[in-house]
Amino acid sequence: MLLLISPDSVEEALECAKAAQHLDIVDVKKPDEGSLGANYPWVIREIRAAVPADKPVSATVGDVPYKPGTVAQAALGAAVSGATYIKVGLYGCTTPEQAVDVMRGVVRAVKDFRPDAFVVASGYADAHRIGCVNPLALPDIARRSGSDAAMLDTAVKDGTRLFDHVPPPVCAEFVRQAHEAGLLAALAGSVRSGDLADLARIGTDIVGVRGAVCEGGDRKAGRIRPHLVAAFRTQMDEHVRNHVAAAPAPTTAPTTAPPAPAPAPAPAS
Numbered sequence: 001m002l003l004l005i006s007p008d009s010v011e012e013a014l015e016c017a018k019a020a021q022h023l024d025i026v027d028v029k030k031p032d033e034g035s036l037g038a039n040y041p042w043v044i045r046e047i048r049a050a051v052p053a054d055k056p057v058s059a060t061v062g063d064v065p066y067k068p069g070t071v072a073q074a075a076l077g078a079a080v081s082g083a084t085y086i087k088v089g090l091y092g093c094t095t096p097e098q099a100v101d102v103m104r105g106v107v108r109a110v111k112d113f114r115p116d117a118f119v120v121a122s123g124y125a126d127a128h129r130i131g132c133v134n135p136l137a138l139p140d141i142a143r144r145s146g147s148d149a150a151m152l153d154t155a156v157k158d159g160t161r162l163f164d165h166v167p168p169p170v171c172a173e174f175v176r177q178a179h180e181a182g183l184l185a186a187l188a189g190s191v192r193s194g195d196l197a198d199l200a201r202i203g204t205d206i207v208g209v210r211g212a213v214c215e216g217g218d219r220k221a222g223r224i225r226p227h228l229v230a231a232f233r234t235q236m237d238e239h240v241r242n243h244v245a246a247a248p249a250p251t252t253a254p255t256t257a258p259p260a261p262a263p264a265p266a267p268a269s
C-alpha cells in the first residue's frame with residue numbers, strides 16, 4: 001500500500017521532505033479551493049524542487065466542471081509544472097459519459113507531453129451530496145478513458161469520512177473493479193489510522209491523507225508534521241503485514257497473476 005500525503009504549500013512540502021522515507025507520493029493541492037483544489041503552477045514547481053527526486057509529485061487539477069477542454073489544458077499545466085501524478089476530481093460530471101469525456105482529454109493532454117505520467121480519475125464517496133457520478137462508476141470511467149487509477153475522496157470536508165459514505169464492503173467492490181480493469185485503486189477522505197486495517201484488507205493500492213498527519217488531526221488549521229507521517233506509516237505497514245500474515249494460503253496455483261501496481265513514474269528532471 002502506497003502512502004500519498006497532501007501538503008498545501010512549499011513550507012508543508014518541506015515538512016513532508018523531512019519524513020520522505022515514510023511516504024511514497026507528495027500530492028500538491030490547495031484545500032481552500034476545495035477537496036481536490038488546484039494549486040498554482042509555481043507551487044508545484046517549487047514543491048517538485050523541494051522533495052527528494054525519487055518521490056513522485058502529484059498535483060490535483062481541481063474539483064473540475066464538465067468542461068473537457070478547460071480541464072485538459074489545466075492537467076497539462078500540472079504536468080508541465082513537474083507533477084507526474086495528475087489527479088482530477090470529477091465534481092461537475094453528472095454522468096459516466098461526461099466523466100469519460102473529461103478524462104479522455106486529460107489522458108491525451110498529459111500523455112502526449114509525458115507518456116509515463118500517471119493519471120488518476122477521482123470521484124467522491126459523498127457524491128450524493130453534490131450530485132456527481134456514483135462512486136462505483138469510477139473504475140469503469142478510468143478504464144474507458146485510459147486513466148491509470150480510480151480514486152475516491154470526500155467532497156465535503158465536514159468531519160464525515162470515506163467509510164461513512166462508502167462502507168468497507170462497497171470500497172472492497174470499488175477496489176475489485178479497479179483491479180479487474182488493470183487499474184490501481186486509491187482511497188481517501190478523512191482517513192484515520194483506525195481505517196487502515198480495512199483499507200489493507202480490501203487491497204487498497206494508494207491511501208491519501210492530509211488531516212490524519214496534521215497537528216490535532218485538523219486539515220485546515222493544523223500543519224503536517226513529520227512525526228505524524230512517520231507514526232501513520234508505521235501503523236499502515238503493521239496492518240499490511242498483519243493482512244499478509246492472515247491471508248489464507250492458496251489451495252490451487254493461481255491461473256492469472258494479480259494486477260501488478262504500475263511503477264511510480266520517474267520524477268520530472
Ligand SMILES: O=C[C@H](O)COP(=O)(O)O
Nearest residue numbers: 006190208209210211219
Ligand atoms: O488526497 C488526499 C486528501 O488530501 C485527503 O485529505 P483528508 O485526509 O484531510 O481528507
